[in-house]
Amino acid sequence: MKPILPLLLLTLVSASVANPTPAQAQDRFAERNARLEEFSLSTFDVNRAKNQARQLAERLNGGLQRYRAEASMHGPSADAPYRLTDNGEIEFRFFGRAPQDSHYSIETVVLVNPNTWEVEATYNGEIRPEPARED
Known part of the structure; x- marks a missing residue:
């Protein structure tokens, strides 16, 4: 029975390292x-x-029968593609596709005001090239 104990402990330790905790x-x-x-x-x-x-x-793209947002818009907020604007609004830029498609074809940019919870789509159309970054 003793040879199983180290294996069991290794399995438990490995699982905790492989799966980050909510605190992480x-x-x-x-x-x-x-x-x-x-x-x-x-x-x-x-x-x-x-x-x-x-x-x-x-809603803008015909409902769930016609549109699916990328996975990051369903998971933890830390993984969502957002940025804070200078005035404290939360801007999301994400992709979507038809449920039967394997490639994303729609880009949506939405501003959310966290004080009033009003939402505004500032872009909803074909995927645009990534903007050039200034270093």
């Missing part, structure tokens, strides 16, 4: 968006905004 995900979130505190926003606010942005895109 929150650490990634805090590193990615140090400005959240500046606007008194939390991960819950970003998650709510993410869901509202995705739902607006679903």
Whole structure:
């Protein structure tokens, strides 16, 4: 029975290393968006905004029978493609596709005001090239 104990312990330790805890995900979130505190926003606010942005895109593109947003718009808010604007709005830029398609063909940009929870699509159309970055 003793030879099984080290194997069992190794399995338990390996599982905890392979699967990050919620605290680790929150650490990634805090590193990615140090400005959240500046606007008194939390991960819950970003998650709510993410869901509202995705739902607006679903409505604009014909509902779930005709449109699916990329996976990052369904998962943890820390993984969502967003940025904070200078005035504290949360801007999401994400892709979508028809359920039967394997490639994304629609780009949607949505602004969410976390003070009023109003949402506005600023772009919804063909995927555009990535903007050039200034270094």
